[in-house]
Every structure is written in C-alpha cells, then in structure tokens.
Amino acid sequence: MSSVQEVNPRVRGIRDPVNLQNLAAQISHQIAQGEQKAFTKVIDLSSCDPHRTGMPPISFVRQVLSLCCYPELLKEDSFPLDVKQKTQKLLEACNGGSIGSYSSSTVGLPPIQRSVAEFLTRRDGGINSNPEDIILSSGSQKTLMMIRLLSREDGQDGVLAPLPFPHTLPMLLDEVGVELVPYRLTEERGWALDLEELHRALMTARRQCDPRAIYVSNPGNPTGHVQDRETIEKIIHFAASERLVLLVEEVYQDSVFGQDKKFLSYKKVLFEMGVSYSETVEMVSFHSISTATMGECGLRGGYMELINLDPAVKKFLFHAPGSPSILPQLAMEIMVNPPAPGDASYEKYTQILLRAETLSQNAGRACKLLNSLPGMSCQPAMGGVFLYPRLHLPAEIIEEMLRLSADVLYCRRLLEEEGICLGPGCENGHNDENFHIRFCVLAPPAVLEDVLTRLCSFHRHLLNRSD
Amino acid sequence: MSSVQEVNPRVRGIRDPVNLQNLAAQISHQIAQGEQKAFTKVIDLSSCDPHRTGMPPISFVRQVLSLCCYPELLKEDSFPLDVKQKTQKLLEACNGGSIGSYSSSTVGLPPIQRSVAEFLTRRDGGINSNPEDIILSSGSQKTLMMIRLLSREDGQDGVLAPLPFPHTLPMLLDEVGVELVPYRLTEERGWALDLEELHRALMTARRQCDPRAIYVSNPGNPTGHVQDRETIEKIIHFAASERLVLLVEEVYQDSVFGQDKKFLSYKKVLFEMGVSYSETVEMVSFHSISTATMGECGLRGGYMELINLDPAVKKFLFHAPGSPSILPQLAMEIMVNPPAPGDASYEKYTQILLRAETLSQNAGRACKLLNSLPGMSCQPAMGGVFLYPRLHLPAEIIEEMLRLSADVLYCRRLLEEEGICLGPGCENGHNDENFHIRFCVLAPPAVLEDVLTRLCSFHRHLLNRSD
Numbered sequence: 003m004s005s006v007q008e009v010n011p012r013v014r015g016i017r018d019p020v021n022l023q024n025l026a027a028q029i030s031h032q033i034a035q036g037e038q039k040a041f042t043k044v045i046d047l048s049s050c051d052p053h054r055t056g057m058p059p060i061s062f063v064r065q066v067l068s069l070c071c072y073p074e075l076l077k078e079d080s081f082p083l084d085v086k087q088k089t090q091k092l093l094e095a096c097n098g099g100s101i102g103s104y105s106s107s108t109v110g111l112p113p114i115q116r117s118v119a120e121f122l123t124r125r126d127g128g129i130n131s132n133p134e135d136i137i138l139s140s141g142s143q144k145t146l147m148m149i150r151l152l153s154r155e156d157g158q159d160g161v162l163a164p165l166p167f168p169h170t171l172p173m174l175l176d177e178v179g180v181e182l183v184p185y186r187l188t189e190e191r192g193w194a195l196d197l198e199e200l201h202r203a204l205m206t207a208r209r210q211c212d213p214r215a216i217y218v219s220n221p222g223n224p225t226g227h228v229q230d231r232e233t234i235e236k237i238i239h240f241a242a243s244e245r246l247v248l249l250v251e252e253v254y255q256d257s258v259f260g261q262d263k264k265f266l267s268y269k270k271v272l273f274e275m276g277v278s279y280s281e282t283v284e285m286v287s288f289h290s291i292s293t294a295t296m297g298e299c300g301l302r303g304g305y306m307e308l309i310n311l312d313p314a315v316k317k318f319l320f321h322a323p324g325s326p327s328i329l330p331q332l333a334m335e336i337m338v339n340p341p342a343p344g345d346a347s348y349e350k351y352t353q354i355l356l357r358a359e360t361l362s363q364n365a366g367r368a369c370k371l372l373n374s375l376p377g378m379s380c381q382p383a384m385g386g387v388f389l390y391p392r393l394h395l396p397a398e399i400i401e402e403m404l405r406l407s408a409d410v411l412y413c414r415r416l417l418e419e420e421g422i423c424l425g426p427g428c429e430n431g432h433n434d435e436n437f438h439i440r441f442c443v444l445a446p447p448a449v450l451e452d453v454l455t456r457l458c459s460f461h462r463h464l465l466n467r468s469d
Numbered sequence: 470m471s472s473v474q475e476v477n478p479r480v481r482g483i484r485d486p487v488n489l490q491n492l493a494a495q496i497s498h499q500i501a502q503g504e505q506k507a508f509t510k511v512i513d514l515s516s517c518d519p520h521r522t523g524m525p526p527i528s529f530v531r532q533v534l535s536l537c538c539y540p541e542l543l544k545e546d547s548f549p550l551d552v553k554q555k556t557q558k559l560l561e562a563c564n565g566g567s568i569g570s571y572s573s574s575t576v577g578l579p580p581i582q583r584s585v586a587e588f589l590t591r592r593d594g595g596i597n598s599n600p601e602d603i604i605l606s607s608g609s610q611k612t613l614m615m616i617r618l619l620s621r622e623d624g625q626d627g628v629l630a631p632l633p634f635p636h637t638l639p640m641l642l643d644e645v646g647v648e649l650v651p652y653r654l655t656e657e658r659g660w661a662l663d664l665e666e667l668h669r670a671l672m673t674a675r676r677q678c679d680p681r682a683i684y685v686s687n688p689g690n691p692t693g694h695v696q697d698r699e700t701i702e703k704i705i706h707f708a709a710s711e712r713l714v715l716l717v718e719e720v721y722q723d724s725v726f727g728q729d730k731k732f733l734s735y736k737k738v739l740f741e742m743g744v745s746y747s748e749t750v751e752m753v754s755f756h757s758i759s760t761a762t763m764g765e766c767g768l769r770g771g772y773m774e775l776i777n778l779d780p781a782v783k784k785f786l787f788h789a790p791g792s793p794s795i796l797p798q799l800a801m802e803i804m805v806n807p808p809a810p811g812d813a814s815y816e817k818y819t820q821i822l823l824r825a826e827t828l829s830q831n832a833g834r835a836c837k838l839l840n841s842l843p844g845m846s847c848q849p850a851m852g853g854v855f856l857y858p859r860l861h862l863p864a865e866i867i868e869e870m871l872r873l874s875a876d877v878l879y880c881r882r883l884l885e886e887e888g889i890c891l892g893p894g895c896e897n898g899h900n901d902e903n904f905h906i907r908f909c910v911l912a913p914p915a916v917l918e919d920v921l922t923r924l925c926s927f928h929r930h931l932l933n934r935s936d
Contacts, residue, residue, distance in 0.1 A: 023573050023574075026573070027573055027574075027579075046573075049571065051564070051565075051570050051571050052569075053565050053567040053569035053570045054564045054565035054567065054569075054570035054571070055565065056565065059567065059569050061539075061541075064538050064539040065539055067538040067539070068535045068536070068538040068539035068542065069535070071531050071534040071535040071538055072528075072531040072532055072534070072535035074528075075535065075542075078547070080545070096767065097518070097521045097767075098518075098520050098521035098522065098523065100520040100521065100526065100767065101767045101768070102519075102520035102521075102526050102764055102765050102766060102767045102768065103518050103520045103521035103766060103767050104516065104518050104521070104766045104767060105767070106490050106493070106494055106513075107490075107494075112494075140607055140769065140794060173788075173789075177789060297569055298569045299569060299570060299571045299792075300563065300564075300567065300568045300569045300570050300571060300572070300794060300795035300796075301568070301569065301794055301795070301796070302607060302792065302793070302794035321640075322640075322644060325766075325769065326769075327607060327767065327768055327769035327794060327797065328767035328768070329767075329768070329796060330794065
C-alpha cells in the first residue's frame with residue numbers, strides 16, 4: 003500500500019482543505035520568533051471557538067471539572083457548596099467513582115443519558131425523551147458511523163444539504179463516501195429555505211445518486227437564519243413523503259436573538275404534527291458542548307437523539323467500537339442541568355447567559371458595518387454565531403481566481419496583511435462566482451471591534467488598489 | 470433506510486458482543502436496589518481499567534489536569550511548584566491558553582507532538598523521532614481511518630492478527646470491513662510466535678483476501694508474552710519481504726516484569742537492522758494513556774508514530790476530519806515528560822512506579838493459584854496486564870455449548886454466582902473447544918485476593934457439580 007493509487011478511492015476523494023489554518027499557524031510562529039508585522043497577533047474568527055478569542059468559560063463548569071479531576075479538593079473550603087454537590091453526583095455516575103475509568107456503555111454513562119433526556123423533555127414542553135435514544139459521543143465518530151449505516155455498498159448514496167452548509171460537513175461525508183447534494187438557500191430572503199428548490203435538488207440528486215437523508219442546520223451555520231414553524235413542518239412533510247432520514251444539527255439552539263424569533267426544535271414540531279408523523283419520521287438531532295454559551299470546544303462532546311430509528315439500525319450504532327471519554331459527558335450534564343435558583347453559583351451562572359446579549363449586539367454591530375462597505379452585503383443574523391457576508395469584488399481581483407478563488411484570496415490577504423483569519427465561502431459550498439466569507443461574531447466586543455476596524459481598512463484598501 | 474437489509478452490509482457484519490458487561494450492569498443495579506446476593510459488588514477484571522478497581526491515579530497527573538481546567542487555582546498555595554509550572558507550560562500549548570479551544574491541527578497540539586517525539590528519541594537511545602510523524606488522537610477514530618486507507622474498494626482486504634488477539638480488535642476491523650486473518654501463537658511456549666505459522670496464515674489468507682498489514686501486540690494482549698529481539702527481527706523481515714504494513718500495539722511497554730525480560734520497541738530493532746529496512750518498512754506504533762501505570766482510560770488518549778508511511782497516504786490521515794480533544798493530549802505530555810529528580814513531586818511520582826512491582830506480584834500469585842486448580846492451566850505472564858488461562862472442562866459443561874460457548878457460560882456463571890466479571894476467550898478469537906478466560910491482574914492486591922478466592926471457590930464447585 004505504498005502508493006496513493008492503492009489508497010481506498012473513497013478516502014482518496016477527501017478534499018484538501020484550504021489550509022488558511024496552517025498559514026495562520028505559520029504567521030503566529032513568525033511573530034513568536036520576533037518577526038515584525040503590522041499586527042501583534044492573529045485572530046481567528048473562521049470557526050466558533052470562543053475561548054480562543056478570550057470569551058471566558060463558565061466558571062461553574064470548570065470548577066466542577068477541576069474537582070472531578072482531583073477530588074482531594076472536595077476537602078477544601080474554597081469551592082461553593084453546589085460545585086461540590088455536583089462533583090459528587092457526577093463522580094457517582096462514573097465507574098469506580100473515577101473519571102479515569104471507561105464508560106461501561108459505548109453510548110455513554112447511563113445517568114448522563116437520563117439527564118439529557120430529562121432536559122429534552124423539559125425543553126419540548128413534556129414531549130417524552132427516552133434515555134435509551136441518547137448517544138453521547140466525543141466527536142464525529144458516531145455521526146460518521148450513522149452516515150455509513152445510511153449508505154450501501156452497491157451504488158452511490160447521497161445526503162441533501164443546504165448551500166451554504168456548515169464548513170465541516172463535506173469532510174464528514176467525504177470520509178464515508180456519501181455524496182453531498184446541495185439545496186440552495188435564498189440569500190435575499192435572509193437565507194430562508196424554498197420548498198421548490200428542495201424538490202428540484204431531490205430530482206437532480208436522483209439522477210446521480212440515491213438520496214437517503216436530508217441535513218438541516220437550525221439556527222443556520224453559517225447563515226444565522228432561524229427557521230419558523232411553517233418551514234419546519236414543510237421540511238418534515240417533505241422528508242416523510244420522500245422517505246428521507248432527517249439529520250438535524252441544532253447546536254446553536256441556545257443562541258437565537260432575532261426579534262420575535264425563538265428556537266423551535268424539530269422534535270417538538272414533529273410531535274405536534276400528530277402520530278402519522280411522530281411515529282414514523284426517522285430523525286436524528288445533534289447537540290454539542292461547543293455552543294455559544296458553553297463554548298467547550300476543546301473537550302469535544304455532544305449527543306445525538308435518535309427518533310423512530312429502526313431498532314436494528316440502532317443496534318449497530320450502539321455496538322460501534324469506541325468508548326466515549328468521560329469529562330465531555332460530565333460537561334454535557336452540567337450544560338443540561340445547570341445551577342438552579344437558590345444554588346450558591348446561580349447568580350454567577352446567570353451572568354454568562356448575558357452572552358446571548360453580547361452575541362446579538364456583536365452580530366448587529368458587525369452586520370451594520372459590513373453593509374456600510376462598498377462591495378460587501380450582509381444578511382442580518384437571527385441566531386447562531388456566524389455572519390456570512392457576500393463580496394462584490396472588482397474584475398481584477400476575480401481574474402486572479404486562475405490561481406486561487408477570489409474568496410480564498412481575499413481571506414488569505416486579510417490574514418497576511420491584518421492577521422485576521424476568516425473562512426472563505428468555498429468551504430461552505432459557494433464555489434462559483436458567488437463569493438462569501440464566514441465570520442464568527444462570538445468574541446469579546448473589544449476583540450470584535452479590533453477585527454472590524456482591520457477588516458474595513460483592508461477591504462477599502464483592496465477596492466482602492468483595484469481602481 | 471428503515472430496515473436492516475438496507476444497512477451497509479459491511480457495517481451489518483459487526484459482531485454482537487457477548488454482553489457480559491450488560492449483565493454486570495444489571496446485577497450492579499439489582500444490588501443498588503437492595504436485592505440480596507452472595508456478594509456486595511461486581512468486580513470487573515475483563516478489561517484493563519485500573520481506576521475502576523481502586524488503583525489510585527497518579528496524583529501529579531490529576532493535579533495538573535485540575536489546574537488546567539480551572540487556572541484560578543494557580544493563585545493558591547496548596548499545589549507544589551512543579552505542578553504549577555507544568556500547568557503553565559501545558560496551557561501555553563493550548564490555543565488561547567485554554568483547554569476549551571480546538572487544536573488547530575487535526576493531529577494534535579504541536580508542542581505535545583514534539584514532547585512525544587523527544588520521549589521516543591530518548592526511549593530508543595537516540596534514534597530520531599520526527600514530531601510530524603506523531604498523530605495524537607482521542608481514541609480509535611484515526612486508527613479506523615488508517616485501516617480504511619489500507620483497504621481498497623474492489624475486493625476483500627485482510628490484516629494478519631495474532632490468535633489470541635486483543636478483544637477490541639475485531640470490532641475495529643469489522644467496522645471498516647477488513648478481514649482478520651489469525652496466526653496462532655503457541656500456548657505451550659508461553660504464547661510465543663512461530664514464523665512457520667505466520668507463513669501458513671499468509672498463504673491461507675491469500676486464498677480468501679488480500680493481506681495488507683500484520684498486527685502485532687507486544688507485550689501481548691491478552692497473552693502477557695514479551696517478544697525478544699530475534700522474534701521482532703523475524704517479523705520485520707517477514708513484513709518487509711511480503712510488503713505488509715506493520716501495525717504494532719505497544720501500549721504495555723511500561724509493564725514488563727518477566728525475569729531478564731525488557732521491552733524492545735519495534736522501531737529500535739527496525740533501525741538497528743540497517744537502512745535497507747529502516748528506510749523502507751512501513752510501520753505504525755500505537756501507545757496510549759490507558760496503560761498500567763497511567764491508567765487514564767476514561768480520558769481516551771493515545772498517539773500513533775508513523776514510520777516510512779507514504780507521504781500521500783499520510784496526507785489523507787492528517788486531513789481526516791475530527792479535532793482531537795485537549796485534556797488527553799495534556800495527560801499524554803505528562804506521561805512522556807513526568808517529574809524529574811529534584812522536582813517537588815518527583816518522590817511521590819516514583820512511588821507510582823512501584824505499580825510494576827505490584828503487577829508482577831499479582832501476576833505471579835494469580836498464575837500460581839490458577840495452575841493449582843484442577844481443570845485449569847495458565848502460562849506465566851512476562852508483561853502486560855492480563856493472564857489468559859485455559860479451561861479444561863468436563864464434557865457435561867461443554868455439552869451446554871449448544872446454547873452458549875463453554876467459556877461464555879463459565880464467565881456468565883462466575884458473574885451471576887460470585888459477582889466476578891472475566892472475559893471469555895471467544896472474544897480473543899478462541900472459538901473452538903480451546904476454551905480460555907481473560908483476566909486482568911492490574912488491581913489492588915486485596916481486590917485481587919478477593920477475586921481469586923471467589924474464582925477458586927466457583928471453579929471447584931463447578932467441577933464438583935459435574936461429578
């Protein structure tokens with residue numbers, strides 16, 4: 003197997019990422035070595051990684067994890083009572099009372115599965131969630147497994163996905179050899195979904211592959227769109243009539259800030275559509291501890307709730323190899339079961355919930371400024387953590403596309419000249435002349451302000467250069 | 470995709486585990502509900518999971534992880550200086566100085582890759598290890614990816630693996646649809662490898678699949694065998710001449726205790742065989758923080774060192790999706806770079822190294838006792854954490870095999886009657902009438918003694934029942 007020709011061709015298909023991250027790391031290294039730049043550090047807002055840009059973690063979460071790592075600290079007086087109580091409860095959930103032991107189940111610690119199910123039942127106004135339908139995982143492995151279960155050996159399978167899509171999605175689908183079939187969202191309507199476009203995409207897909215599932219991101223990554231009940235009902239109806247599995251990413255459910263907008267879970271809508279839907283439509287909902295509020299991206303933890311999945315299919319999923327790591331499960335338990343009124347840490351904890359306010363203000367401020375620039379237009383976000391502005395670039399810059407797409411070139415120059423790393427829209431599926439950039443606005447306001455100033459300056463210079 | 474027939478047939482092949490773990494969980498639950506049993510708790514020694522049975526974690530490791538979770542504690546006086554210094558060094562390796570940020574690379578934090586490479590260079594007496602050949606991962610995902618890279622779409626690929634094999638191996642190979650082709654180890658020679666058997670297995674394999682790699686476990690899981698230089702040289706020569714990739718599990722390299730035995734890495738032997746080997750043989754060595762000494766199984770962390778792997782193949786591996794979690798990487802750094810003489814925590818840290826002594830005594834004590842039982846024989850272990858005794862059972866018990874294999878039945882009764890969970894040898898590949906049980910001896914001596922007493926009593930009763 004010493005040549006690439008011998009590599010499994012499905013795996014061979016994995017896209018080569020744009021590698022702005024590598025360039026960002028190189029530039030940071032140069033600065034550390036004392037090289038003079040126009041900036042003193044690189045700020046990366048191409049992904050949602052809030053602690054990296056200086057958003058503080060939730061101290062209750064970190065205190066509990068700290069005590070779980072070193073329970074000797076339970077003897078000290080320096081921690082609030084509810085931190086100690088939560089630690090004790092979580093350690094009891096671990097085998098042998100230690101974070102160093104394996105989960106006995108490959109889908110997570112049963113008490114944590116129960117906590118998640120209780121959270122979902124509360125969230126959806128009493129619609130029952132079954133702990134046995136909850137899979138806790140340390141990252142994308144179980145998701146990959148599930149998508150593999152959807153795919154068959156004979157012939158090419160596909161998944162319908164929004165365009166723009168979350169930038170991490172194509173790599174996941176590539177790895178399991180499943181084709182991504184895009185349905186275009188309507189930019190001028192704030193990236194809303196158009197049902198006719200969904201039908202068109204499905205018809206197109208059927209000429210090239212066997213579409214097995216539809217992927218939805220709500221609140222939208224990277225669009226910031228938040229779906230209303232009517233849209234969700236239509237998508238569920240579409241999935242039901244076309245016998246597609248609904249894969250619903252609901253990771254930013256805690257960050258909806260658009261006026262009169264609120265988060266509605268697909269599960270709640272499904273169950274309110276009556277038993278002909280709630281007992282038949284196959285659905286998987288994803289959540290994560292890498293959210294706007296929690297932001298624990300480095301711990302790598304999430305859950306999937308499986309709804310109406312065939313028991314035989316579920317069985318395979320539950321027997322897939324790999325024991326999930328313990329600490330991200332404990333962090334998930336804290337996320338779904340945080341301090342309550344009356345607890346010592348409650349007041350401090352609620353302060354972090356002001357993050358939604360910061361996020362909303364950041365998104366509004368950035369959107370307004372971006373729209374004030376020539377050659378840039380941006381739909382306002384109603385939720386999530388990203389803005390996804392469109393670039394209207396002069397022909398000279400677009401001509402350089404021969405070497406690199408204009409969005410990649412734009413982001414690369416911005417990184418080299420100003421130390422700001424944003425994401426090119428080609429990573430979200432826009433690879434025609436419809437150029438966008440992906441911009442995470444979850445950062446401390448002062449950091450955001452700095453980024454906006456440098457971005458505006460760069461953008462104006464770029465346009466002037468081409469005059 | 471609502472029926473199992475539609476599930477990807479390769480995935481469909483995933484074996485149904487024996488599920489003694491589920492039974493153990495049920496029994497524990499019954500005890501918690503107040504049900505009366507002949508025992509007060511279940512002890513599981515079917516896997517290596519030392520913290521679960523009460524082996525204490527290394528306090529230096531846990532102190533540092535605790536401070537990394539909640540750096541506010543750096544201000545307190547209660548931690549030794551070297552704990553604080555290590556914490557600061559590790560936090561500097563994290564993006565944004567926080568364990569809550571993503572690794573920017575999908576193969577780990579570069580400073581941790583460097584620490585691992587330095588450890589390997591020291592371990593192998595100066596043979597250079599390149600940080601760019603180190604992949605840090607949170608579990609089996611990258612391994613799966615690598616095995617997928619080995620496999621091709623057209624035709625059935627295979628991996629040669631020892632019989633008995635590590636009980637987690639078949640699930641990994643099943644998931645990627647690669648066939649496990651066993652080469653039998655010789656029990657009566659302490660589970661040594663026989664080169665003729667390796668050739669026989671390869672010839673057999675070639676009739677049914679395309680063997681791409683050979684898997685080696687040294688020190689042996691579950692055999693406890695430790696390979697000598699001559700054997701390692703023969704296997705490397707075999708892999709070279711048959712153009713097989715060497716996949717070497719060296720997870721128990723820190724627990725070799727047989728008289729005059731020491732651990733020799735495959736890489737060191739490879740490089741001492743001269744450039745015709747050291748520059749050509751493709752090899753991947755695995756290590757983990759779930760070792761005998763460290764025992765941090767719940768954190769899920771490990772590394773792979775890639776030697777001579779085709780750069781094109783490596784590229785795919787480095788671009789595979791999934792960001793590794795941070796804390797297990799930090800624990801790995803501590804493992805390869807522990808307190809040094811003169812550091813405040815050094816003396817306390819060296820005490821944990823006495824664990825090898827405990828392990829050696831446990832293995833000796835258990836082996837002697839098992840060999841004293843009628844109907845049981847056990848090869849002494851030279852390293853690792855398992856004993857793998859053979860059962861010589863009366864015909865009446867074997868007759869019950871119609872329902873369940875005798876080894877599974879034995880383990881199941883032992884669990885139901887005595888609350889001891891051991892692993893049936895069928896999970897390690899012995900599924901003929903050659904019955905074995907897998908027994909991890911890494912436990913506090915008092916726990917081991919309790920287990921041995923109950924095991925002996927159960928075994929004698931079982932044999933008497935059949936008289």
